[in-house]
Amino acid sequence: MMGNFGYGGMGWIGMIIGLVISITLIVGLVILIVWAVRRIGGNTTQIASQMGIGQSAKDIAQSRYARGEISREEYLNIISGLAH
Numbered sequence: 314m315m316g317n318f319g320y321g322g323m324g325w326i327g328m329i330i331g332l333v334i335s336i337t338l339i340v341g342l343v344i345l346i347v348w349a350v351r352r353i354g355g356n357t358t359q360i361a362s363q364m365g366i367g368q369s370a371k372d373i374a375q376s377r378y379a380r381g382e383i384s385r386e387e388y389l390n391i392i393s394g395l396a397h
Contacts, residue, residue, distance in 0.1 A: 370395055 323330070368376075371392065378388040 374383070374388055374391040374395075377383045378385070383391075
């Protein structure tokens with residue numbers, strides 16, 4: 314007569330299947346956390362460059378002029394204002 318050990322009547326096989334499922338869930342969670350941290354870390358660098366953090370005023374003016382956000386006259390006024 315087989316005894317029921319609390320693993321759905323499957324004994325050692327049920328215990329091994331439960332262990333494999335648990336390990337898979339833990340590994341999946343770790344991978345998800347690593348992916349999220351890397352994604353957030355990459356975005357902060359991109360946001361900083363868009364906001365001009367770590368750039369000089371001249372670099373920002375050049376970038377804005379290159380993107381067409383300001384006209385040539387505005388660019389020259391900014392550059393001449395920085396020289397004073």
